[in-house]
Amino acid sequence: MKITIIPVGSVKTFMNETIVNVPAGISYEDILKSLKLPKSLRTIALVNNKRPNAKQVIHDGDELKIVSLIMGG
Amino acid sequence: MYGNTGEILLVDLSSETLERKKVPEEYYHNYIGGAGLAARLFWDWGDFKAQPLDPGSLLIFMNGPFAGIRLSGCSRGSVAGRSPLTGHWGDSSCGGHFAPELRFAGFDGIVIRGQSHRPCAIVIEPENLRILPADEWWGLGVFETTSRIRAKFGKRAKSLAIGQAGENLVDYACIVNDNHHAFGRAGYGAVMGSKRLKAIIVKSFEQNYHAADPEGLDQLRRSIDLKIRESVTSQVLHENGTAANLEGGVHTGDVPIKNFRSSFWEEMAEALTGSTLSEKYLKNKAACAFCKIACKRVVEINEGPFAIPKGPGPEYETIAAFGSMLGSMDLAATCKAGRLCNDYGMDTITAGSTIAWAMEAFEKSALTLEDTNGLPLKWGDMKTVVDILLPQIAFRNGKLGGLLSLGSHKASLQINKGSGEYLTTSKGLEAPMHDPRGGGHGLALTYSISHRGACHTANPMLFMEMGACYYPEIGFEYELEPMSEENKAESALLAVQLGAIENSSCYCQFADREITIPEWVDLFNFSAGYNWTIENMMSAGLRVFYLQRLLNFRFGLTADDDSISMRLLEPAVDGAPEGVPVEFDSMKKRFYQLARLDEIKGIPDRATLDSLGMSVEASYVWN
Ligand code: SF4
Numbered sequence: 012m013k014i015t016i017i018p019v020g021s022v023k024t025f026m027n028e029t030i031v032n033v034p035a036g037i038s039y040e041d042i043l044k045s046l047k048l049p050k051s052l053r054t055i056a057l058v059n060n061k062r063p064n065a066k067q068v069i070h071d072g073d074e075l076k077i078v079s080l081i082m083g084g
Numbered sequence: 085m086y087g088n089t090g091e092i093l094l095v096d097l098s099s100e101t102l103e104r105k106k107v108p109e110e111y112y113h114n115y116i117g118g119a120g121l122a123a124r125l126f127w128d129w130g131d132f133k134a135q136p137l138d139p140g141s142l143l144i145f146m147n148g149p150f151a152g153i154r155l156s157g158c159s160r161g162s163v164a165g166r167s168p169l170t171g172h173w174g175d176s177s178c179g180g181h182f183a184p185e186l187r188f189a190g191f192d193g194i195v196i197r198g199q200s201h202r203p204c205a206i207v208i209e210p211e212n213l214r215i216l217p218a219d220e221w222w223g224l225g226v227f228e229t230t231s232r233i234r235a236k237f238g239k240r241a242k243s244l245a246i247g248q249a250g251e252n253l254v255d256y257a258c259i260v261n262d263n264h265h266a267f268g269r270a271g272y273g274a275v276m277g278s279k280r281l282k283a284i285i286v287k288s289f290e291q292n293y294h295a296a297d298p299e300g301l302d303q304l305r306r307s308i309d310l311k312i313r314e315s316v317t318s319q320v321l322h323e324n325g326t327a328a329n330l331e332g333g334v335h336t337g338d339v340p341i342k343n344f345r346s347s348f349w350e351e352m353a354e355a356l357t358g359s360t361l362s363e364k365y366l367k368n369k370a371a372c373a374f375c376k377i378a379c380k381r382v383v384e385i386n387e388g389p390f391a392i393p394k395g396p397g398p399e400y401e402t403i404a405a406f407g408s409m410l411g412s413m414d415l416a417a418t419c420k421a422g423r424l425c426n427d428y429g430m431d432t433i434t435a436g437s438t439i440a441w442a443m444e445a446f447e448k449s450a451l452t453l454e455d456t457n458g459l460p461l462k463w464g465d466m467k468t469v470v471d472i473l474l475p476q477i478a479f480r481n482g483k484l485g486g487l488l489s490l491g492s493h494k495a496s497l498q499i500n501k502g503s504g505e506y507l508t509t510s511k512g513l514e515a516p517m518h519d520p521r522g523g524g525h526g527l528a529l530t531y532s533i534s535h536r537g538a539c540h541t542a543n544p545m546l547f548m549e550m551g552a553c554y555y556p557e558i559g560f561e562y563e564l565e566p567m568s569e570e571n572k573a574e575s576a577l578l579a580v581q582l583g584a585i586e587n588s589s590c591y592c593q594f595a596d597r598e599i600t601i602p603e604w605v606d607l608f609n610f611s612a613g614y615n616w617t618i619e620n621m622m623s624a625g626l627r628v629f630y631l632q633r634l635l636n637f638r639f640g641l642t643a644d645d646d647s648i649s650m651r652l653l654e655p656a657v658d659g660a661p662e663g664v665p666v667e668f669d670s671m672k673k674r675f676y677q678l679a680r681l682d683e684i685k686g687i688p689d690r691a692t693l694d695s696l697g698m699s700v701e702a703s704y705v706w707n
Contacts (some may be wrong), residue, residue, distance in 0.1 A: 012309045019328075019331055019335050019353075020328070020329040020332025020333075020335075020357070021320045021328060021329055021332065022332075024320075028615065030512065039299075049316060051315065051316045051317075052316050053550055053551040055566075057335055057336075057660055059334070060101060060348065060565060060660065061660060061662070062660050062661075063687050076335055078330070078332040078335045078336055078647060079320075079329055080336070080550035080551060080552070083214045
């Protein structure tokens, strides 16, 4: 199945928006691990603009946003 | 004494006297410096009956022990006193270049009381301390005042100045250093205005810092500075400023939209984010003294209704307060609004939030055309904000300018009509541009327990929730889920101690994330010779946190005041935090238990105060 991975904020420095083929039943956490972003870049994931549950499974056509957590003050 | 000079300048503007005064050495060990030491000095010397704008009120500028070390982020300063905006104890922090210069001139701080019979300025030069008449500067904005100060005292002189908002006693007037850096929050510019103090100028001759262990400090300083420079966060802040991740914040629901009524606006995210500012308007990057991060922006806008010449640009809070918060995605307008606020000398967070409150009040008919002199207040109408509202507020012109100059909390008490429901405050201070519902539920707790009111810089909770902190030596190893209450009270107890340490040492929150707990202890020991262990340092942080609460108790605050506007707790209607409730009451209850705070009085019990060597202070609040 195909999903779109969209970097948001500072994550754009490390990857571009991409459409990828992933196996059915994969969790968003497994996809995150496969991206190999720098450990020091704190991120959270949104599936279709919502926070996913810990083991939420991804479906065909989902949008996975990787959002960096460096906040201004 | 090492690091600190051990001396403050005591100024009485009524009698026009200036006096060098020694501060007991144990005060530094017990209350660190900066915000903590200022609280301690107010406890000793303050008049608890004096209203914030009375001549008898104290205005206290205080350095931390590190000011003057050539290390990124460590040369901020504090100002403290009874806040005109909230009516209780508060403080505010400022970067820039004033604090190290004050240290080099021989002082750890300045304590000001009284009221001058005419506009004046305090001038601090080694062996030449004086009060000058400043009639010719009165009525000028910050920029013109600063350029006249530079013309008179030379470019090396560092200054703090107020603009027209401070002179006109706008309750959230700020104090500006070198045009670009502000003691922004809680209205201390109005306190200067009430004292007819237009500016403070300091000029030293030598950049001496007397460290307890110069070699140890030099090594430590170099290694910390390298870590700061190389961190991903620093590089991002350097490249695109503090708004670098505004776009990310919109997606997590951290960035408030239209007075915190919405949590997601995708189009706005890209329009206002830091990289867009860099592409469109950035001319230079700027920094506080000795800081390699240089997160500050210098911008220029050549055309359009919001054109501005090259000069100070907005940081994240200003962009959100005059952008998303007002339903606008006009980045140029945020630059112009921020520039005006710098010149008038007004806090951009309270200004933007008060205007957002007024827009909602107008939409819901709590404010009418009669109240606004026929001016409709519409979301996104930035021409009205920039051309009409900000000048009216700064000069307190007309009914509307007068009302909005009070800040949203007092303005809502004045008009009532249910407008309290549109507030986004805690203890009378408008929340910063981080929405606890998306940014992290722990923020709701720490906004409410902060002594000065809703504040994200009182402690590092924001950074702890986003996973930017790891302090195993003090038991902070949690990976916190922002949108949950789990471990938030426990984390908040560490956060309030760390926040007191940060704000009393006057260290920048953006830079000090890279510093480990053992390095913090070494910094204090090598610079100021405090000879601390980790436990001593954390106890000092806790002592400061408690003293600030005791001050507020003496100003009449109790546990009920540790609350926050419902708007910031209601489940969000859209975006990532949609529908997720914030369990505020249970977090607060747990925090009160952990921090041993009395459920009614909101202050620590006597035994806890005794254990921190605060028995004398306890006797004022426990009979
Ligand atoms: S990170 Fe930015 S605000 Fe902090 S000290 Fe450096 S330049 Fe100043």
